Amino acid sequence: MDAAGSQVAYECAQYAGQYQNxxxxxQGGxxxxxxxxxxxxxxQVKSQVSKVLHxxxxxxxxxxxxxxxxxGQAGLSSAKVADEMLDAIVEFARQKSVQHLQAVKIVIFQTNMLTDFYESMKKREDSDSSTIESWLSMFKSFFWGRKQSSEKKKSTIFEKKVNLVTFQICGESQEKVDETESWIKDLIxxxxxxxxxxxxxIENFDETQFAILExxxxRKQVNIEILNKLSPPQIKIFGISRDVCSVSLEVQEMVHQIKSTEEEQSKADLLYNLVEWRYLGSNDSFVAxxxxxxxxxxxxxxxxxxxxxxxxxxxxYKVDLNTLRATDDxxxxxxxxxxxKDEGK
Structure with missing residues (x-):
């Protein structure tokens, strides 16, 4: 209150007893x-935060x-406060009616509270990673900035929207602030x-595979980059470790399917040079x-x-391979x- 100035103190005294909700x-003073x-x-921390947000x-x-x-004077535990504040913020952010409020900051003065807020955010990521943007990714975007799309030829970086959360770190000295920032970066x-x-x-990936990668x-807390300029081409996946592992397995399966399809097509091409199967079309001519x-x-x-x-x-159609007849439903x-093929067509 002292920092805000006497005018704010006067307004508070004037409005005392007139508060609603x-x-x-x-004014900001x-x-x-x-x-x-x-x-x-x-x-009732969650309720209060929710009211302020609305x-x-x-x-x-x-x-x-x-x-x-x-x-502070209320004496609530920082772990409980972290859970309730973040519950309120997440519930508010999920509402489709939100149009104006774009940034929510939490200012933490005590270093020990950072652990409680970090653990609270980590719990949300572990329990609902498919619907809530990774808090760790948000931290990363705050400290190092958003990744810009590469314009190199034949390289593809899929665009990923990252919501930004800012933590303002206050401490007794610049050294304490720097230590806390370094600690957060190490966690990330x-x-x-x-x-x-x-x-x-990978060079044969088409729109179908690109859509799957996007x-x-x-859905996952990863960034994916396709480097077709390299030989052999590469797909680079980086992000939260558990998601990187699961996405890597899916990409490897995609590569395996592409190779299997190519192998099958190659075998089919070779066989087609030796034998050709046909069916009788509507104009009494055989169609391959x-x-x-x-x-x-x-x-x-x-x-x-x-x-x-x-x-x-x-x-x-069900083909009888003895009579060479195909019957539909x-x-x-x-x-x-x-x-x-040696018999001619």
């Missing part, structure tokens, strides 16, 4: 803010800064991990199956299978033909 609002919201302590939104304020409410770095996957198949980056279906039919025949299910013009049949 547990707070009164005064000598402080670097436009307004000060004074809370009437009732030990009041800020109603008044179209763009930012608000909180102290660790209730940890311990959570970081990087994985690099190198394979020629979705993985959106696609190369993969051609290979499936040939393999089924070589394995002496009696039947094989195929698709002809987006309809399902309505009982209609098509005649099939197997021609070796």
């Amino acid at each position: 547990g707070f009164i609002t005064t 000598n402080l670097l803010c436009s307004k000060i919201i004074h809370l009437i302590t009732d030990n 009041e800020c939104e109603r008044r179209m304020y763009k930012s608000v800064a909180f102290p660790a409410i209730g940890t 770095l311990k959570e970081q991990f990087e994985s690099i996957i190198s394979d020629e198949a 979705d993985l980056q959106r 199956f696609d190369k993969l279906t051609n290979m499936q039919l040939e393999h089924a025949k070589m394995a002496k299978k009696p039947y094989l299910n195929v698709r002809i013009k987006k309809k399902n 309505q009982g209609k049949t098509k005649i099939l033909q197997r021609v070796t």
Whole structure:
């Protein structure tokens, strides 16, 4: 109150007893803010924070800064206060009606409280990482800034929206502040991990694979970069260690599927040079199956299978490999033909 100045003290005295919803609002006085919201302590931290946030939104304020409410004369534990304050902030941020309030700051004066607030945020990440942006990622963006998209040819960095949370660190001396900042950075770095996957198949990723990678980056606490300029091409995944590991496994499976598809297509191309399967079309002329279906039919025949299910013009058919007839779900049949290439067409 002393720092705010006598005018603020006068307003508080003037409005005493007139407060509604547990707070009164005064001018900012000598402080670097436009307004000060004074809370009437009732030990209901979550409720008070929620009321202030909604009041800020109603008044179209763009930012608000909180102290660790209730940890002073009220004597509440900093761990309990951290949980309740962050519960209120997260619930408020989830509301689609929020349009004006863009930044919420928590000002912590005691170094020991940082651990409680950090642990509270970490619990939220562990329990609901799919719906709440990683608090650690937010810390990282505060200290090191957001990652800019690379413009290098043939390299792709998927855009990732990172919400920004600012912690203002106050201490008895600059040395104490620097120590606390260093401690937070060390915590962040311990959570970081990087994985690099190198394979020629990455060069054949198309829009389908890119969409999957973008979705993985959106859902997980990772950043993904594709380096097609390198030989062999690489996919670099970096972020929270547990998510990096799970995303790496999914990317490796994608690479495996690409390689398997390419291998199958190569086999189908070779076989198509030797034998061709056809079906009788609507104009009484035979039409060649696609190369993969051609290979499936040939393999089924070589394995002496009696039947094989195929698709002809987006309809399902059951092929009798003994009679070379295909029957659809309505009982209609098509005649099939197997021609070796040395027989001619």
